[in-house]
Amino acid sequence: MTAKTSIRRVAFASFIGTTIEWYDYLIYGSAAALVFPKLFFPNFSAFAGTLASFATFGVGFFAGPVGGIVFGHFGDRVGRKSMLVATLLLMGTATFLVGLLPTFKTWGIFAPMLLVVLRFLQGFAVGGEWGGATLMAVEHAPDKDRTYYASWPQLGVPAGLMLSTAIFALLTSVTKEHFLDWGWRIPFLLSFLLVAVGLFVRMRLTESPAFEQVKKLGAESKMPFVELLRDYPVESILAVCIALTGVSGFYIATVFAMSYVTQRFSIPSTMALVGVLLAGTAEFVTTLVFARIADRVGKKTVAIWGAGCVVLFSYPYFWLLDTGRTALIWLAMSALLVLITPVYSIMGALFSELFATRVRYSGISFGYQMGRMIAGAPAPIIATALVHWSGGTSWPVATYLAVTALITFIAVCVVARRSKLSIVEELEVQPSDA
Numbered sequence: 001m002t003a004k005t006s007i008r009r010v011a012f013a014s015f016i017g018t019t020i021e022w023y024d025y026l027i028y029g030s031a032a033a034l035v036f037p038k039l040f041f042p043n044f045s046a047f048a049g050t051l052a053s054f055a056t057f058g059v060g061f062f063a064g065p066v067g068g069i070v071f072g073h074f075g076d077r078v079g080r081k082s083m084l085v086a087t088l089l090l091m092g093t094a095t096f097l098v099g100l101l102p103t104f105k106t107w108g109i110f111a112p113m114l115l116v117v118l119r120f121l122q123g124f125a126v127g128g129e130w131g132g133a134t135l136m137a138v139e140h141a142p143d144k145d146r147t148y149y150a151s152w153p154q155l156g157v158p159a160g161l162m163l164s165t166a167i168f169a170l171l172t173s174v175t176k177e178h179f180l181d182w183g184w185r186i187p188f189l190l191s192f193l194l195v196a197v198g199l200f201v202r203m204r205l206t207e208s209p210a211f212e213q214v215k216k217l218g219a220e221s222k223m224p225f226v227e228l229l230r231d232y233p234v235e236s237i238l239a240v241c242i243a244l245t246g247v248s249g250f251y252i253a254t255v256f257a258m259s260y261v262t263q264r265f266s267i268p269s270t271m272a273l274v275g276v277l278l279a280g281t282a283e284f285v286t287t288l289v290f291a292r293i294a295d296r297v298g299k300k301t302v303a304i305w306g307a308g309c310v311v312l313f314s315y316p317y318f319w320l321l322d323t324g325r326t327a328l329i330w331l332a333m334s335a336l337l338v339l340i341t342p343v344y345s346i347m348g349a350l351f352s353e354l355f356a357t358r359v360r361y362s363g364i365s366f367g368y369q370m371g372r373m374i375a376g377a378p379a380p381i382i383a384t385a386l387v388h389w390s391g392g393t394s395w396p397v398a399t400y401l402a403v404t405a406l407i408t409f410i411a412v413c414v415v416a417r418r419s420k421l422s423i424v425e426e427l428e429v430q431p432s433d434a
Helices: 003-034 036-040 046-077 080-100 110-138 143-150 153-171 176-183 185-189 191-202 209-217 224-231 233-264 269-297 299-321 326-352 357-375 378-389 395-415
Strands: none
Touching: 003 036, 003 046, 003 080, 003 110, 003 143, 003 153, 003 185, 003 191, 003 233, 003 269, 036 046, 036 110, 046 080, 046 110, 046 224, 046 233, 046 357, 046 378, 080 110, 080 185, 080 191, 110 143, 110 153, 110 326, 110 357, 143 269, 143 326, 153 185, 153 269, 153 326, 176 185, 185 191, 209 357, 224 233, 224 357, 233 269, 233 299, 233 326, 233 357, 233 378, 233 395, 269 299, 269 326, 299 326, 299 395, 326 357, 326 395, 357 378, 378 395
């Protein structure tokens, strides 16, 4: 097998696995926006029910850093491949059980309580997924194509979004009564079949060469997370800041936008789902394009351009949504996801270059998952609350989006001076244990 064929197989396997993981994770977001307020919080007002539903959605983000630390620890000590299998199994089980969960009408308060537990397990699993999948691609890839291959796991998010949204859109074509009764469960139950496919693909992968070299030298860190905080505090903070734009923009363009337009303009949920589907398609297509460009002109240039465009587009995005016209709403969703893609497409490679191999799984997982917790979990909740506080106007949400993009813009300018070109150069010297 040639090196080129090998990296392509690894990249494709990372893409398939992350697609399944994010499908599982994101069908919850669609359900949280469209059905969970009615099924699990029926005694709340529409506003309070939406907030409560988004709060359970946010639990997964708070579980993410915990999962990143735990799976990062074992990923840096035991290996990347075994953690990818474990995260996929955990995610699939939790998602399948959501599909079987009785609603408030049947189990009362225990139903939303169990929903929160299962959402926590989803977040815990995805907390370890991204880091492992990204490193398998990064640490197999040649230097000159590193950003391109590192972007393949990133494709799992728009692919998972498209898959989950398409299934929800099809199911909403049944009567509203049937959809609320049993239709919403089908996307969660399908997870069982998808996980089986993902496991088959991932079990055929070989371990990362960079980690194998660390293991051969006996250079594994005893406490990777402790070493990370001790030796890479600035890099960790910068990684968190860079993640903010992609995370907040993604959930404002999808989860919040679906809830916003269906409630404010009485747009059918099917139309909102089609908008998310189109946006996911646009992000999927442009991710590899921007990654290729970054390998040619530099990651810093591409990321700065993307973050700057998000700052400028924050207010026009909501102007388009506020027209209430379906075509313009679709345009707004797609445009925002395309503009966050330059930053999103380079994150895997850029984060990996900030940390030594022995703590890399912990480092990139911590940076990305903390960014998701800070800017992902609160985004739909903060956006909903800001619209309510401002009497229905959207300018506070636009300001929130612009501020997160500005933070990313500044962080990218700083981090470019700290990243390195080689993924394995630090292994030439035997490191000391933490």
